[in-house]
Amino acid sequence: MPRQNVPLLAFNRGVVSPSALARVDLERMPFYAEQQENWVPHELGGMSLRPGFEFIGEINFGETYLVPFIYSYDDTAIIGIDDENVSIWVDDTQVEYKGGVLTAVANSGFDTDLASWTDADDAGGTSAWVTGGYMGLTGDGTDYARRKQTLTVDASDFNTEHGLKVVVTKGVATIRAGQTDGAKEYLDDIVLEPGTHFLAITPTTDIYLQIEANLQRRTDIDSVEIIYNYLSLPLGASGSWFPRVRTAQSADVVYLAIKDNKPKKIKRYATRSWGITDYSPEDGPFRLINTTTTTITPSALVGDITLTSSADLFKSGHVGALFRVDSIGQTVEKDVTAENQFTDAIKVTGVGTSRAFLLSIAGTFTATCTLQRSVGEPGNWQDVQSWTAPGSINLNYGLDNQTIYYRFGVKTGDFTSGTAELSLVYGLGSTAGIARITGYTSATSVFAEVLSPFGNTNPSEFWYEGMWSDVKGYPSSVSFFEGRLWWAGRQYWYGSKSDAYETFDLDLEGDDAPIIRQIGFGAVDDIAWMLPAQRLLVGTAGNIIAARSSSFEEPLTNSTFNLRQAISYGAAEVNPALIDEDSFYVDRSKQRLMRLIFGRNGFSYGAVDASVMIPDEMVAGIKKILVQRRPDTRIHCILENGDVWMHVFNPVEELRPWVKITTSGDIEDGVVLPGEQEDEVYYIIDRVDGRYMEKWAKQSECVGGTLNKQLDSFSVNASTGLDRFNSET
Template sequence: MGRQNVELLAFNRGLISPLALARTDFKRTAWSAEEQTNWMPRALGSMMLRPGLEYTGATKSNNQSITIPFVFSTDDTARIEITNSLMRVWVDDALVTRPSVTTTVSNGTFTSDLTGWTDVDGGSATSAWATGGYMSLIGSGTASARRRQQVTVSSTGVRHALNIVIARGPVILRVGSTAGGDEYISQTTLMTGSHSLAFTPSGDFYIDFQNFKQAASLVDSVAVASSGVMELTAPWATADLNKIRWDQSGDVVFVACDGYQQRRIERRASDSWSVVVYQSDNGPFMIQNTGPVTITPSAVSGDITLTASAALFTSGNVGTLYRLTQSGQSQSASLTGADQYSSSIRVIGVGAARSFIVTLTGTWSATITLQYSTDDATWVDSASGSYVTNGSVAYDDTLDNQIIYYRIGIKSGNYTSGTAEATLSYTNGSQTGIARVTGYTNSTTVSAAVLDSFGKTSAATDWSESYWSARRGYPTSVAIYEGRMWWAGRDRIWGSVSDSYDNYDDETEGDSGPLNRSIGRGPVDNINWIIPAQRLLLGAEGSVWSVRSTSLDEPLTPSNFNLKEITDQGTAASVNAVKVDTSCVFLQRSSVRVFESSYDASTYDYAATELTKHIPEAGEPSIIRIAVQRQPETRVHYVRSDGSVVIQLLDKGEEINCWVPFETDGDVEDICILPGTVEDQVYYTVKRTINGSTVRYHEKWALESECAGGTLNKQADSFLTGSGSVTGLDHLEGEEVVVWADGEYQGAFTVSSGAIGETFTSWVAGLPYEATFKSTKMAYAVDAGSALTMKKRIHKLGIIAKNIHPQGLQYGPDFDNLDDLPLTEDYDDVDQTAVRAAYDEEMFSFAGSWDTDSRLCLKATAPKPVTLLACVVGMAAHSE
């Protein structure tokens, strides 16, 4: 009979596939496990009973949610909760809320008029009530349409918030203690969407809305927020939450989602948030149309109609940009004060071809000056271009074969009164204007707001339609990389002008210009994610792509942009990838297998390798969410469709790729991870059945340092902490909870009316859970050959542990036959309540039976802590 003491020195190999249990020739197999649930291994080799989950609150109406991490800096974070068409924000584990105030805004819904709002329009700008119940603001280009209201404050020194809905932006907002002041909310631009902006007034305050643009901006409503949780309208339905992708720059989170126009989530203060439409006013545009269909604008600026010569438009074109290029140039401005100028015209050619018309109308008293520039930036007064009366005159600069820009306006000190309508008209060259469709009339007519003035009202043959609209589709992914905003959808990717995240002007020259590329190979794929790693990585349904300039990794530019296929494994449509250092971890299109795309210095490009090679069952039945934790170690959390989680401990330097399951009494549906100092903050959203009802709770992982015994040991799920009577457990009504209090395990209790009827100095109460470990086949203790098919028996066990409760670990040959740790040591009784900082005792007997498949099974039960450093297994085998 052979005997052998087998050392299990590392519990960081994790699960191995049942199909590989017989591979005893692999060291990895020997130290792996067939089962290792609710144990948290470390790169050092030990494993601990996993930390518990602290209850922080429920989702809105217990609805399914997705949580977006907001990270301005490592110590300035928030969690953005998205449920069905609604957004809430959690800061420091508490929802942003509004106090109770009685302050009100008069006529803030604009049901039938603008009564209560003072008209402070400038020049020829107009503010008025608009059909549908809006405050309409139409500027002149140089003067603003403006309305203001003084609001009487009922409770000074108390935080107030204005809930504002903008039906069509932009609208400039100022909130101040004086008329026109911005002491409370500094001047800010509100885009189309919902806003909840907080401030603390010391007295009455003024709300001031204005718009300089010639197209109407529409304010839908403004009100002082009522008491309770801040809630903002969001566009995304429950069924589409898994499709949401995001990236963040400063105080703005940019959001893409298949089937929805892009959004911006904006923060102006920790309790001031907005959800608005993301819009670019200058592209990106599709290839220019030069066919028989023409588009005619009804006016060159303001709110107009676009008329097509044949059926062209659909209702899905609302929001579409149309760019029209017309021969000739015209620029107009309503001049109502000093330092106001028109946009420029570009004069070329020789002789009479350079002549343009200056037209002045209106009632005004001023000196109006024509200015020229050679670069459209530095302006000089024209020698004979000074006007003090209305009229229409021709101007010829005689500067043959030169490119000169002209504008007209009023210099400082030259304005007295009135409004002058100034126009520069030039028959040569061409002018390109842009308008956004605001309403659909029929297949040949739409209403539109002019963003960049047209040259004339004649039909345009040369026109372009923007890529993004309900008709053409919106991007499905977003990322910020190398100072550009990148959007991707179907088989195309767009990069903004450098350092200008909403600028896609394709007339921008040089390396800073925008990028617009198609993959152009294989099937038309949706791009499921973009990861800004060392290179920009694109995950499509059929392939993963690396975007590169050259092998020297110079910045991407319009002339230095290449797509290289990394792998044709393809990616899962509904799961975002995550970045780990310069690598990307992604879900293969099966939604089960996990791959890593990392940089290969030998090939100067990225390559893909499978991370689930040794445990392909890790992702079953499928993975629905991925998030990465970096502190205290790199752990990738994968939510599975059955409500469990599998956690991957990843350390390339130590060649650790360890997979362990996480289970709780409920279904995990979402993960959000925020940066921490020693340990990151890990949040799960868990669907539980409590007292017969379905609830969804946000629950936060306890720190490992809080799970070593002591006064408060936080190893229970959905737990709360407190002192005195154990109350406040309404979220666990009717459930059996375990209690750790005053440094000891106190037992299990049933919650009734939110309490358990016990009192302690300090307590932790929550749901119990178990951790189970089952070794691989232990084929040892034979003198020669293989022990796989020979009968073996484990007869002794020794353990080395830290922070272990005397009842914290059970052991045995299977989970139906488990023993507790010895009750006596050196003939003395072991204290059954005190957590031991260290455990290193002699081996003790193990009730194993003779079997060809002897196993070591271990079980730990919350809230009794245990950290296992090593096991020594004494084995005997028949030598036949």
């Protein structure tokens, strides 16, 4: 039988650049295309015209960076970040509170007073108007300061969604709303940190609104109002950072690292209720202890105070920064106005007279005040002695060489009326007081709010400055890894306490204690990204660095934490992607997509150029990469010139084609959400008549039939909003 030359056809190899045509040694070179645009290769060998893009909505805030919010595969949202605001999209619709309701909050901005807000303070709480136009709420650690208002809802507005906007500038408040006074059917004790919060309420009655706080420092509420507009969270970032943002999500909270700006948190309270706050841990991280003779003196132990330094120390950029001052000696105080209120504890150690401390009682009251102690650590409190009248006494209960904690207060059932001013003073030991600077006066004086009570009001050389501020800078990347929230930037890695994402207490010990390390090699001042792969990776302009414990892959702890250079190909400031055991990142030139392979050289990483066959095609520069897993694994590389190069990835089948995706407009950004059969791929496209969010149609919707979704910017059953087609022919 004569030999035959049978043509073999496969359309799933994608494009090869002209400069790579010399690779005639490659067996599958005949199956590559010189040009393949908007034709998507399939794993089984065929290809099809790419699906159309469905019009989702107009982008109202300029160029926008999209972030996926994925609570579960069927509970998702899209977070849109522009250079000023954050928008939220749920079920392909931007969250908007419609106008038309008659409901209003009286005196919503507190311009001159707290009129229309009923005073409902507990005995130890104080609510008052604050200069500048704020509702000030100050508790005593137990009792609450509280204000209430009943919002009249017209019957025509029942079962209509209302948008409640609350702005908190300082402290922490709790808000509730219900159908009767003190009830919470509409808002169930939502904790509001400093920031802006949008809360959706669909009332069936009048709205009984209540705001309260029990912190010993003042909580300031800037405004409470009903709004009719898009949900737009103010980002509060400055400088030329856009779109340099990194994110990490845990349940309903998304953490943001924004270049040269304070870290943020976006919180979801309900499907259509969201807020944005600063990420502001209250116990660190801190720099090393002061080594100069400069002292810091707090003006009080708790509340809103002044910090005074003995030499020039403070700068205006310290507003928002933490300072920790360790006292010489311990003082704890409490004004008791109700039952079950106690001072903080003092820690007594040593032998003989070194264990003596002073107990004091003042004020006018009817109560029994009880001293309690706990051995070894606070918690197991036992009664020691009680008093019913003012006075002071030096006490020493012995118990040499034991660590004993003492606290003083009034137990449940022992309070009748008045205010008992209680204190314990111990001359030895130390208390770590922490404050956040709230205002700048001079280089030697600042205002501050106390987050952890100081030990006394004496000058101390033993102080620590927080690592994050406008003076010292902020982390530029964030990620979760092995149960910790990690931040990186300015040559440092910061790992929170295990399973406590806002705890950096430097006094904690053990394997779950926070981890803070400085990178001792390479150009690492600006860390481009973090990636939780088999090891925790960071990308810098010069290196890819890996955090490792040992060859046995033990968890990262303070005693096992080590940094090693993994790859010497530097990284661009483009977020990386993880696909199973493979990691992908954009190299420093922004023209190559690199694939990191774990275990290529034993337990280390190896790197290969995933874009080796198209070296000339992405010279415009990659600005973002997206990963789609269904129906095939695809990596979308969005370029600075508005094109997309898509890489279909299946290492088992040795399938790695590249194809070009274009449309009549510039593709600026995108995001991928998980789907049941096919993932949902969204692009932001700047077209002639506007900037739109559009979504890839499913591949199964583009196979012909009555409805075939292959038109770009199409709408199904749309009767309005078609102006974007005016320039089309």
